[in-house]
Amino acid sequence: MNKKEVASKQVRDVKQKIRVLHLIKSLGRGGAEKLIPETALVHDQSKFEFHCLYFYHQPSNIVEELERSGIAVHHIPSSNLGLFLQVNKVREYIQLNSIHIIHAHLPWAGILARSVGNSIGIPIVYTEHNTWERYNKLSYWGNRISFKKQDVAIAVSNEVALSMRLNSIWDPYQRGGRMKLKVIQNGVNTDVFKRMENDKAFAITESRDKKYKVESTKFQAQNEMGLKYQLGIPEDTPVIGIVAVFRDQKRLWLWVEVALKILEQCPETHFLLVGDGEWRERLEAQIKKSGKGTHFHLVGVQKNVIPYLSLMDIYLSTSEFEGLPIAMLEAMSCEVPVVATSAGGIGEVIQQGIQGYLTEIEGWEKLSDYCCELIQNPELHDTMRLAARQRVIDQFSMKRMVRELEDVYGEVMDF
Incomplete structure (x- = not known):
């Protein structure tokens, strides 16, 4: 039984929460970053526990929002290229906190997640928030070379999914390999985002x-x-x-x-x-x-x-x-x-x-x-x-988006 199967069996046997680690380069106020706390508020937190690791610290960030959403946030200081010197620290965090799934966002975190996840045998989910043509050459090729060494790649739109398919079509891919590509469009919590009357x-x-x-x-x-x-x-x-x-x-x-x-x-x-x-x-x-x-x-x-x-x-x-x-x-x-x-x-x-x-x-x-x-x-x-x-x-509701994400988490845990 491999490590992934052992983790799945432990979660089922003791009915413990599935622990998901969001891995992202920074926690600025972009769309990819904001989705982490917004989805956490809608997830069933009796079944899921969320952590977040980030590396580049900005003065204006959303750390407080993540913590209010019930996410354990941890900062490992690093530059872009220095990320790959943090593999051991990320691995240690995963093992110390018994993480079941890595969910990475954007190329640099995706490349790091594949390196760490494959070395310790836990499922890797990756969300792509943009088309590949817009990345610089280093991000592009690092992402492309390692791309198929993950369980599920999520595209936030059909255009992003098409970009992922076109740019990875010629890469070596073993028949019966593990990666699946899914489109899960972004969502909004419509119970929260309502027009206010009288500007109050x-x-x-x-x-x-x-x-x-x-x-x-x-x-x-x-x-x-x-x-x-x-x-x-x-x-x-x-x-x-x-x-x-x-x-x-x-x-x-x-x-x-x-x-x-x-x-x-x-x-x-x-x-x-x-x-x-x-x-x-x-x-x-x-x-x-x-x-x-x-x-x-x-x-x-x-x-x-x-x-x-x-x-x-x-x-x-x-x-x-x-x-x-x-x-x-x-x-x-x-x-x-x-x-x-x-x-x-x-x-x-x-x-x-x-x-x-x-x-x-x-x-x-x-x-x-x-x-x-x-x-x-x-x-x-x-x-x-x-x-x-x-x-x-x-x-484009957040409830629909979270339901589809939970389906992915259950799928990679063999639930």
């Missing part, structure tokens, strides 16, 4: 776990006059927004260009950017140069994005590539229609003219016309915002 953040306490009461009370104190008032946005003004890490793939310089074009047709519109990153200073300079700075509101990273999503009338995305953006799904769950380029999984979510509008990736200049159409047609906007939430409830 204290409404969160009605839908969120008690663990969030302190945070929501803080927002209540800050928002007695309403979030729009605080930001200097007139009450009856349309707001177009985005929640994102300010990096190249989001093409936020084009986002600002689209916003400026919208102002030519709809001069009362305001624009809300939630997040931060390497492009912030350049965006601020671009906005200042336009002379329209009073219409733009860059509010930085927010632990609780629901009040900000609830201000938005349109979620605008100019991305060049995506996996399946969590922030967009969260906005839709908060009744925000989407106007976006059809990058990655976005085109798998938005049905043209139903939950919003899509353009080709290089056809981003058309986005302004679609936004103005929604601003100028309140009845159409109202229909689309309700359709956006219903789309998430029907096809």
